[in-house]
Amino acid sequence: MKAIITVVGQDQVGIVATVANELKTLNINIVDISQTLMDHNFTMMLSGEWDDQVLSFDAAKTALEALGAQSGLTIRIQRQALFDAIQKL
Amino acid sequence: MESRSILETIQMVAEENLDIRTITMxxxxxxxxxxxxxxxxxxxxxxxxxxxxxxxxxxxxxxxxxxxxxxxxxxxxxxxxxxxxxxxxxxxxxxxxxxxxxxxxxxxxxxxxxxxxxxxxxxxxxxxxxxxxxxxxxxxxxxxxxxxxxxxxxxxxxxxxxxxxxxxxxxxxxxxxxxxxxxxxxNAVDDNPFMAGAFHGVGEADRVINVGISGPGVVKRALEQVRGQSIDVVSEQIKKTAFKVTRMGQFVGSIAAQRLGVPFGIVDLSLAPTPNEGDSVAEILEEIGLESVGAPGTTAALALLNDAVKKGGVMACEHVGGLSGAFIPVSEDAEMIRAVRAGRLNIEKLEAMTAVCSVGLDMIAVPGDTTAAQISGMIADEAAIGMINNKTTAVRVIPATGKAVGDEVEFGGLFGRAPVMAVNASQPTKLIARGGHIPAPIHSFKN
Known part of the structure; x- marks a missing residue:
């Protein structure tokens, strides 16, 4: 399973580490990563890959949303095909 | 994939109320x-x-x-x-x-x-x-x-x-x-996914999945970026936005059809408002340059919007169908409600608007003492607009029993609330009582 994970929130120390740690725990491999500051908002995009026989999409989503709530970040996870459909001809 | 594209997509959904209004089987x-x-x-x-x-x-x-x-x-x-x-x-x-x-x-x-x-x-x-x-x-x-x-x-x-x-x-x-x-x-259509008018037409397959999208907020936001520019730019901007919105409908519909093992029918290219703030078709018209929906020029702005949405959407999906046009249901559009309350939008203007968009006099509350003949007259007028212009038209009016102009009817949820609007007081009683059949127009004989 491949999905795009986006993290948005107030810039603070250790955001990348927090998210990356959780992904490691969930055994989600980071295929691509980029991050930037937009209007003092930290914005990070990750492309992640994992074995959906082991971890369901729902479970990954629940875990990441819980992490987001804990650390004051908005974390979204969506399957990549949607972005391709909307943005690519 | 560019980060900007990902963020734009997320913003469309999270902030501009882009959603799939309905998956209809x-x-x-x-x-x-x-x-x-x-x-x-x-x-x-x-x-x-x-x-x-x-x-x-x-x-x-x-x-x-x-x-x-x-x-x-x-x-x-x-x-x-x-x-x-x-x-x-x-x-x-x-x-x-x-x-x-x-x-x-x-x-x-x-x-x-x-x-x-x-x-x-x-x-x-x-x-x-x-x-x-x-x-x-x-x-x-x-x-x-x-x-x-x-x-x-x-x-x-x-x-x-x-x-x-x-x-x-x-x-x-x-x-x-x-x-x-x-x-x-x-001119009801066989593959309309929107209610209350959806039915499965007689020429349709045994089962089919049709999708209706909704994205007035996205169009409005896109038009904010071209303020003051020529109307050509407005049309172009609407087309680009409609393309993206429709792609989402096409994508979601095809995934749904595949998972349900049912053929995918059509995407309905309608812009369907909801009573939520920022999800209004009237606001798009105002962004195009009207002080208020209902002002002279409203029909022109709506015609442009309706046409540009179709042009952008048609290329984005395999099959287009349903009603495919901007909806103007009064009770379901917060800005439309405001315009009615302020006396800037009346039924006659709405009727004119229905000549250039889908679908008709929709979700309009009329005084409780409106007669059956008057309602039939409204239906006949809308049907005539549809018949002559080769388009779907409809009437969904709500006689607000016991209420008068200025009162409101509450529907709740997506259906919103409707201010009671004035109806021309003269009666078409004798016309309706004639009964019979208005013949098909000359341009229907195309064979």
Whole structure:
């Protein structure tokens, strides 16, 4: 399973580490990563890959949303095909 | 994939209310026809509940995985007047109850198809169905009804127009809110996923998935970036935005169809507003340059919007269908409501607007003392606009029993609230009482 994970929130120390740690725990491999500051908002995009026989999409989503709530970040996870459909001809 | 594209997509959904308004499964009931009404209804119940058993589950899965809200899950069936006609039943309310029961068990929001197609005349089931509408709508909450009274090819059935005016009054006498579940059409379409007018047309496949999108907020936001520029730029900007919005509909529809094992029908390119702030078609028109919707120029702005949405959308999906045009339901559009309250938008202007967009006088509350003949007159006018312009038009008015201009009717949820609007006080009684049939227009003879 491949999905795009986006993290948005107030810039603070250790955001990348927090998210990356959780992904490691969930055994989600980071295929691509980029991050930037937009209007003092930290914005990070990750492309992640994992074995959906082991971890369901729902479970990954629940875990990441819980992490987001804990650390004051908005974390979204969506399957990549949607972005391709909307943005690519 | 560029980060900017990802962020733009997320922003469209998270901040601009882009969503899939409905995934509607069309189900043919022709194989449920039986001379015994009881048996027919059992077959209808079984067919609907087996065909659509995974509809809600699949829609929820798609919503979770792709992060796209899917607001409604709906079902449309073959017009019941055609299915029930073979039975000896004199009253079709029981069919509506069967539809309601199936919809409730499946957890779908609405079920359409308590319908009759009478543009050319009545078959034996049609009058029985129309007579059953008031009770059917009073006893159910998810069933939607529609009657097609005219078409470009057939003309307008003035007897049916008269009967529908009386029917709407009768429904309102019981509870005006039930009127929102009934649409009177001209040129009704077979693959419309939107309610209350959805039914599964007679030429359609056994089952099909149709999708309706909704994205006025996205268009509005896109137009904010081109303020002060030429109208050509506005048109271009709407086309680009409509393309992206429609791609989402195409994508979600094809995934849903694949997972349900049902052919994918069409994407309906309509811009459907909701009462939520920032999800308004009227706001788009104002962004184009009107002080308020209803101002002179409104029809031109709407014509441009409607056309540009189609041009952008057509290329984005395999099959376009349904109503495909901007909706202007008064109660479901916060800015439209404000314009009515401020006296800037009246029924006559709305009627003019329906000549250039889908779908008609939609979700409009009229005073409780509006007569059946006046409502029939409104239906006849809309049907005439549809007939002459080769387009779908409809009337979904709500006579607000016991209320007058300035009062409001509350529908709740997506359906919003409607300020009661003034209707021209003169009566078309003698016109409607003539009955008969308005012949098809000359340009319908194309063969």
């Amino acid at each position: 069309g189900i043919s009931l022709f194989d449920c026809i039986d001379s015994d009404g009881e048996k027919a209804r059992q077959k209808i119940y079984d067919k609907i509940t087996t065909s659509a058993k995974d509809l809600v589950k699949v829609a929820n899965q798609i919503q979770t995985e792709y992060g796209v809200p899917i607001i409604n899950k709906r079902i449309a069936v073959t017009p019941i007047a055609l299915i029930a006609a073979a039975s000896g039943d004199q009253d079709y309310v029981a069919y509506a109850q069967t539809m309601e029961k199936a919809a409730t068990v499946l957890g779908v929001d609405l079920i359409g198809g308590f319908s009759a197609l009478v543009q050319k005349g009545f078959q034996s089931g049609d009058r029985k169905l129309i007579a059953s509408i008031p009770q059917a709508l009073a006893e159910t909450s998810r069933v939607c009804s529609s009657v097609n009274v005219g078409s470009t090819r057939a003309g307008i059935n003035l007897d049916a127009v008269g009967e529908m005016g009386r029917t709407i009054k009768q429904i309102a006498a019981d509870d005006p809110v039930n009127c929102m579940s009934l649409v009177v059409f001209a």
